[in-house]
Amino acid sequence: EAGVVQSPRYKIIEKKQPVAFWCNPISGHNTLYWYLQNLGQGPELLIRYENEEAVDDSQLPKDRFSAERLKGVDSTLKIQPAELGDSAVYLCASSAPDRAYEQYFGPGTRLTVT
């Protein structure tokens, strides 16, 4: 079974530029999560999707962050414009309908904003 796929793995951009991250969850997993992980910290939830619906986006900074999951499978997380403080690892995770508490993470995208 293929795991969660994310791209790109690394991204370096200048501040004020836009950036987008892509995630393909494990096949059959209807719930998709985007997390942010700073160095030395645990992951923090940004947004959770059930199928194509964003059911928890309370932690997403909506002034600059946006996300979509149009067909209930792949998802894209966007930052526009990026700030220096956005430098972090952005993790995507997914979970199956009958085991929703058990989340499986992708390899992450390491973002550096200069």
Place this chain on the structure above:
Amino acid sequence: QKEVEQNSGPLSVPEGAIASLNCTYSDRGSQSFFWYRQYSGKSPELIMSIYSNGDKEDGRFTAQLNKASQYVSLLIRDSQPSDSATYLCAVNKGSNYKLTFGKGTLLTVNP
């Protein structure tokens, strides 16, 4: 008080010893508890889940949950150098599937 607290370590144990990792949580309504392993530069990997008081064993790993004392622990028996990683404790409070993570404990197993 932080929602999920872990000693950041590092915790250093010799090869073959038992490593004991601890986690406390603040919300008594928490229902589900997880341990993730994260190697340096990699993403978290789910290794144990526990939902009721007591012990749950899986190979060399044992998770222990005490809801009255609001702590969950992970024991790793016969520790191997390949167990060297950061171990993240995660807690779910209810039906919204949101996990709250601790900062993690860095474990080093010395050959």
